[in-house]
Amino acid sequence: MNDLDKTLQLRSKIGKIAAVFCVLLSLAIIDTVVAGFRQSKTVFDALPGTSIDINGLAAETVGSTNDIVCTSTSDLIRISIDSIQKGYWFGSKMWQGRFIISPDIKEGDYSLVVGIKDIKIKKAPDKFLIRIYKDYESYRQSYKSLIKRYFDISPWYIGALFFLLSVLAFGYIFLLSGKIENLMADKGKALIYKVKKAQESCEIYFGLGNDHGVKTNSRINVFDDKGQASGTAVVHSATETDSIAYAESGCVVEPGYMVAVSKV
Template sequence: MTHAIPRNRAERRKGIADLCQKLTLVMCSLVLLGALDGMQAGFRTDKTMFCVVRGEETLVSGDLYIPPGEQGVRVHAEAENSAPGTNLDGYIRYSTTAPGLSMHFIEIKGRLWRGLLRVSDSAALGDARLDVFLRGCPPEELAPYHTVRIVPDRAALAASQLSLFRRIFGVEPWWVMLGAMPLAALCGLAVFREKGREMNRLLANGVAPIYKLARRGDHWEVVFGLGTNHGVREGDTLAILDRNLAPVGSLTAHTVQNEISHANVDMRTKIAPSFFVALRN
């Protein structure tokens, strides 16, 4: 007869551990999906394309083209070294092919500029060209430019997103990843602690997991977590329990150490790596 374990409490704790384990898998999957979605969208996104809803405004950024020559270098230095709160529209200019489109520049760091792109209710739908340049340095023919895609509503804006999370849920994939990571860690820690407590409860009742199950010719070699410290002696017969702790067979310990023991069992014996070994009263 094997040592008894309170079934209701054990099953309840096992249910909680299983739930946490499933939540961990879900959160880890979200972390992976968020990272993959963010990377594929980043690789495929055209950095020179701005998509905005007609009648709304959005923050945009881009690389400033600084033409060779004294004028461009001087104006760029003035803009970058201007006092906080300075109206940068006096240093950075723009031109566009779309009536109803306007820009207000709010920051410049090195070659990177940031600004507020506004589209009026009367602007025509479709693509328009946007050139950004320094004062006194009109855009050159080969200078890079931006394309502004004006869409009718937010549904069209969502449909244009390359990120699945942005397109379907309206959420940045990086926020999904960052939000899921701590939850995955917490659930994983809960599973680890519960598994540890469960193992301690099992050992206290004379039940231990199988550490190793290897085929050796005509028998299984079994290494399990009960030894002399738990009262096992060479030649002792112990019970084999399935993963639900139900008896399914027996084995005899032939080599016993402090914390582990070895046994050989017939190949026809019902046994698996997820099974347990228990002391007999």
């Protein structure tokens, strides 16, 4: 097996690997998006002894964090309001804080209501549900992401990994394609990279030129993607590295077919 055949086989293998990487990248993205849609903004899963970042809408009449109050079905869950500031998108006031969960809390569902002290605004209080799990294994089953649930890895990390691998694979394919073009050119061969319809025939564009012995009026052979003879063409324009030829009558041509300056 010559160098050209080996390089073609290698490019084919890397292409299949790159396709697998792309599929896995797509699955990671889908898993992330679906998990985001499935995650409720008012239901939280947690373990004892942890905290949950939380925020909600306030109102212009709310002046300090002391105006935010919380009632809970358990004294072992309390809220800590860290700040009140303008929201990023619509400019409304928002409160930011944390639900702090005691290490002594038992497994179960707990309700919390966050409102405004002295009913300063006509706004329904925010209601939250916190589900406490007894251990990490049972907590993992609450993950909306299947990747994170079964492999305990963030789908963002998986997506970033396969994105990088895909870029590297396609970069390698690009380098191999350049090598293949050079090896083919050394043998007086090239792939047709463009086909353009003409009045009575079609123009074919390929990467062989004066440097490879191709000149105006040179006759070249055309082969299909299986290596079978498809017909001939006559060069009507040639540069040092590229040429344009007219396919002769009966010659079927498509991008990806091969041309050769002599019979093979």
